[in-house]
Amino acid sequence: MNGADRLCDELLANDVDVCFANPGTSEMHFVAALDRKPRMRCVLGLFEGVVTAAADGYARMADKPAATLLHLGPGLANGLANLHNARRARTPMINVVGDHATYHLEHDAPLTSDIESLARPMSQWVKRIDNSESVGPDTAAAYRAAMSMPGVATLILPANAAWGEISASPVTRAELPAPDPIVAGTVRAAGDAIRSGRRVGLLLTGRALRADALAIAGRIAESHGIRLLAQTSNGRIERGAGRVPVTRVPYPVDQALATLRDIDVLVLVGSKVPVAFFAYPGKPGLLVREDCDIIELARAGQDLKQALAWLSDEIGTKAGGSTYRPKLSAKDEILPTGTLTEDAISIAVARMMPENAIICDESLTSARRFFELSETAPQHDYLALTGGAIGIGTPLAAGAAVACPDRKVIGLQADGSGMYTVQGLWTQARENLDVVTIVFANRTYAILHGEMRNVGVNEFGRNAQRMLNIDDPALDWVSLAKGLGVEGGRATTVEEFVKLFEGALARRGPFLIEAVI
Amino acid sequence: MNGADRLCDELLANDVDVCFANPGTSEMHFVAALDRKPRMRCVLGLFEGVVTAAADGYARMADKPAATLLHLGPGLANGLANLHNARRARTPMINVVGDHATYHLEHDAPLTSDIESLARPMSQWVKRIDNSESVGPDTAAAYRAAMSMPGVATLILPANAAWGEISASPVTRAELPAPDPIVAGTVRAAGDAIRSGRRVGLLLTGRALRADALAIAGRIAESHGIRLLAQTSNGRIERGAGRVPVTRVPYPVDQALATLRDIDVLVLVGSKVPVAFFAYPGKPGLLVREDCDIIELARAGQDLKQALAWLSDEIGTKAGGSTYRPKLSAKDEILPTGTLTEDAISIAVARMMPENAIICDESLTSARRFFELSETAPQHDYLALTGGAIGIGTPLAAGAAVACPDRKVIGLQADGSGMYTVQGLWTQARENLDVVTIVFANRTYAILHGEMRNVGVNEFGRNAQRMLNIDDPALDWVSLAKGLGVEGGRATTVEEFVKLFEGALARRGPFLIEAVI
Known part of the structure; x- marks a missing residue:
């Protein structure tokens, strides 16, 4: 060998x-x-x-x-x-x-x-x-x-x-080192903060966002009226009806500051102190108040669920069921008719997605409302773009589908970022993966239009237009998918979208919907 | 400002x-x-x-x-x-x-x-x-x-x-430093080697491969019967009928060794000592004989044309026209009929390409004979993949077309590498660039099939097949191009190819031919 x-x-x-x-x-x-x-x-x-x-x-x-x-x-x-x-x-x-x-x-x-x-x-x-x-x-x-x-x-x-030739020798499973233990003093400090009556937030990520850990976090939050937050971007959240919901720190700086303004003590559970995605002239980089105390209960690599369990014990939560009642449901929203809009897609997907789906969200500006609307949707996993490097969506969905062949994967895909790794559709076809890709075809780098306004430019000249718009020529996603071996259809109305999405959910294998918005 | x-x-x-x-x-x-x-x-x-x-x-x-x-x-x-x-x-x-x-x-x-x-x-x-x-x-x-x-x-x-705001101040053109001068002693050493009667090769790259420098190199070669070589991969060669041709060091190690075996002294003109692209067990890394003397006449950044001119003076070449007669012409080749083949495409392109075309060659294994067949084609520039990192072709052609809007750009594109930066077709469409892309659709990483045989594997199992073949599903390049705003057509016979290529040459703007081989 x-x-x-x-x-x-x-x-x-x-x-x-x-x-x-x-x-x-x-x-x-x-x-x-x-x-x-x-x-x-x-x-x-x-x-x-x-x-x-x-x-x-x-x-x-x-x-x-x-x-x-x-x-x-x-x-x-x-x-x-x-x-x-x-x-x-x-x-x-x-x-x-x-x-x-x-x-x-x-x-x-x-x-x-x-x-x-x-x-x-x-x-x-x-x-x-x-x-x-x-x-x-x-x-x-x-x-x-x-x-x-x-x-x-x-x-x-x-x-x-x-x-190079080597002699054969038996191979055994590698032993994993035990994770660094949770520090009792830190648990106590977090407990003290909660007991002090100061406004405490728990900022979760990683394994702390799985259903079992969230259930514990939910008890902590309910028992003592503290805030349950997740990082802006997380690898995976287990969520949907019956699971403890969590609010993400918003991406826009001003909204993030508003969300975190009332927090006196932030307890980190696998997460980092929240900072602005980008610096803007005259705006802070740190998203918590300068006098906000930070307690790192556990960091990545430690047992985050155990850390939450110990904190729960420390402050004495009730083991009973959650009294949480969702504020919002896609079922209560009116699904518009006619011309397709971003929000209509979010409402339709949140209503129609099957039990146990995996959502891969690289919609950036387009599916803004999907997260809140799907809080009471059937239980699902929610996978996001974590590092801001666009071009993850289509192949991320392919990988999730390889791991979970019995679950429906739904990709919420912005068009600009979708072009970065469009080749991922071919892997979906090659492996016959059960992925529905919904392309939000707004034909622009919409996020950058907002950022240009942030730097004070409202009227775009030719150069800015040609760097921020991708409408000329318009991408034809159905042809692109066909070229890569994936069937697809184009929707310009809500009715067309619903019909295509229904069909895609009813079949197995990859399908792409170009949702022109 | x-x-x-x-x-x-x-x-x-x-x-x-x-x-x-x-x-x-x-x-x-x-x-x-x-x-x-x-x-x-x-x-x-x-x-x-x-x-x-x-x-x-x-x-x-x-x-x-x-x-x-x-x-x-x-x-x-x-x-x-x-x-x-x-x-x-x-x-x-x-x-x-x-x-x-x-x-x-x-x-x-x-x-x-x-x-x-x-x-x-x-x-x-x-x-x-x-x-x-x-x-x-x-x-x-x-x-x-x-x-x-x-x-x-x-x-x-x-x-x-x-x-950050700064005060406006006048901006002037940057002065470029003079290049390091050519060393007289090195010119003399190269001259001595030539005069000694030992077998000398000139290995050129960079600006030494432009027509004016090649004309000088051609005089040196003809006057003293020495070999004119180019690196395996070069950024740009000016070539075609009436220009001094140059032989590239072949990519396969054994062929490269055979090409360089008889050379006693290698004179580098902007180039590096030729080495194998990859190491193979039992084969040398250096492509020249171990006792081959190396003289670096000039390196990148120096004036390569001047270096050749000085060497020409040193050895006293005749200034007259070249007596070089090409051995091979696409005109003398029989263009096959019926089923399309790699060589048929090379012959057809070499025959049909217009004066002053720019060839962007990322065909890898597919257009093997194009270089020799196009030696007497109308004058053209030949741009190659220089670093072995596949995925250059389509956007390289786009960039060349931006630089030279009045010249026809022809991309010879392997399908595997073409998928790496397929998005380049959209830029060709957006800028309405005059590029014909010929995709050699062999639906495999053909180069790796050869390399697997090099490591002694002739029968492929499922895993190797699934990593080296891209036929399932077959890429539909015409749909891909359509999706990116580029018109295209598919050819499976020589006649279809010739007709599509004629049409593409007669029009302006991007066009793609999927040549199924």
Whole structure:
């Protein structure tokens, strides 16, 4: 056996059995090794941004990493934007980046580049494998790192480490280190703050947004009248009817400041102190009041649910059911007729989505109301763009569908960002994934129109128009989908949209709706 | 005025008047400034890989840099693969990468990343602007760097350096440093080698492959019976009937070794010592004999034409016309009929291409014979993939067409690599660029099939097939083009191809031919 075989064995021993890939010459021995392991499911992406986002979507739903296979520095570079999102989501992932044979690097062949320098900004852990003997331990270390941080682990695999012969030896599952324990003093401090009568907010992310952890957080919130908040962007929220709802910190700075203004003490549960997505002249970067106290109850990698449970014990919550009553339901909204609008789509999807759906939301400005309207929708998972690097949606949905073949995946996709990784539709077709993609075709970078007004420009000249609008020519998403092997239809009225969406929900396999708004 | 205005003024003062762009929030002040400068032509790419490759194609033809506008680390990351190619082509380019306001970085907002670490591997020059007052001098320095290295200069523009007010001051054209002079002793050494009767090869790239420099190189070669070679991949070659032809070092290692085996002394003119693209077990990395002497007559950034002229003087060549007679012409080849083949396309294009065309070749395995067959075609420029990072073709063609609106651009595009930056077709449509894209639809990563055989695998299992073939589903390029606003047609026979190509040559504006082979 060779190093590449060992890499596969090590992944499989740790139950990493999906590899999203776009290989090249330096990875041929790895491809040959994967070919000898039918247990490994290899999923091709026609562009590496698809590969990394799919691995992200997969791991968010599977709660274990996928491997990726990337070709040298440029292949990694193509996947970096979505690695950035995965890093912000703290998604476990093991990137395998092929490189030249170690002795070939000195020649500075055309595809040579500084892979470490590229990998580090978007990885929590980076390691270059020395030789074929160290493939095994290094892969185990990558797995441990991905799972325990959790986050993006990048393993650089020189071609000669892949092809070098090694003696076969048994491979065992890697033992994961215990997470850092929750600190009793911090739990007490959070309890003191709550008991003090000051206005306390719990800011959740990561595993604290799963239904079981949210149930505990909900008890804490109800018992003591404190605010339950989630970060603006989160990898995954389990939500819908019967689950404890959570308010996200809004994206616009002024709204975020208003939301957080009354909070005296913010308790972080896996989250970071909320800051503005961007700096604006004359506006603060920090979204909490300057005199707001911060208590970090638990950070990413710790047991967030346990932290909430201990806090619940500390302050003595009631174990009974929630008395929470939702304020808003899509059922109470009037679905407009005629010309299709953003809000009509949000209402229709929130009403019509099936039980146990997975929502992949990269709608940016377009499905603004969907989150509130779907609070009482059937239970579902909600996956968002976490790092602000657009171009995650379509492949994220593909990865989630690979992880959960029995669930319907619904992509809420802005058109500008959808073009970044449009190739993801092909992977949906290739794997016959059960994904409905709804493209909000507003034919503009709408978010940037708002930002231009934020900098005081209201009248656009030719250059601004040509950089912020994508209406000339208009993208024909149905043809694009057809080109990539995905059936689709175009809706310009609410009735057309409802009909197409009904049809898409009734069938299995990928479908795209171009919703012209 | 603010820093962003100054940046525009500085670019325009140096005749940098095209900006390929995909902006984001942190660049809004720069967008607003560009909007105030109608002389600047802003060209939108729907993905940053389009932006950087278009800037590369533009500069290869315009002999001056374009600017790019990229959004933070992820926007830069998306453009890196084609920056890698530009770096290898030594293309002058000025990337403007927006970043958060300097004081916002400490908050580690979601889109924050280490931009320098990302930029360095794919840039010859990187600078972060400190404040709005230093925008002017830093932009001038970027221009000087891009032009004199030549290469990729990356300028990081913090949002507050863009929006900060500065006093207006006159902007003058930057003075370029004189290139390092050619060393007389080196010229003499190369002359001595030629006079010694040893077998000498001239290995050219960069400006040494323009018609005027090639004419001199041709005289040297003919007078003394020495070999004229070009690197495997070059940014631009001026070639066709009446111009001095040059043989490229072949990509396959064994062929390259055979080509270079008889060379005792290799004289580098802007080029590097030829090395294997990849390492293979048991094969050498260096493509020249171990005892081959290397003389670097001139390196990138020096005056390559002058170096050749001095060498010509040193050895005393005749100034008369070339006696070179081409061995091969597409006219002498029999154009097959019926089922379309790769070679039929190469023959047809070489025969039919108009005077003064620009060929953008990312055909990889498919148009293997095009280069030799087009040696006596009408005069044309030949632009190639220089760094091995696939996904350059379509946007490279777009950039070349922006630079040369009166010339026909013909893209020879492999399908696998074409999918990487398929969004480039939209820019061709948006700008109504005169580009014919010929997609070699073999529905496979054909180059990797060969490489798998190189590692000894001849029978592919399911995993290898699913990573190396892209036939299921087959891409429908005509629909893809339609989706992106480009008309197209599909050819499965030679006759259909010839008819579509004739039609495409007779019209202006973008057209795509899906050549099913």
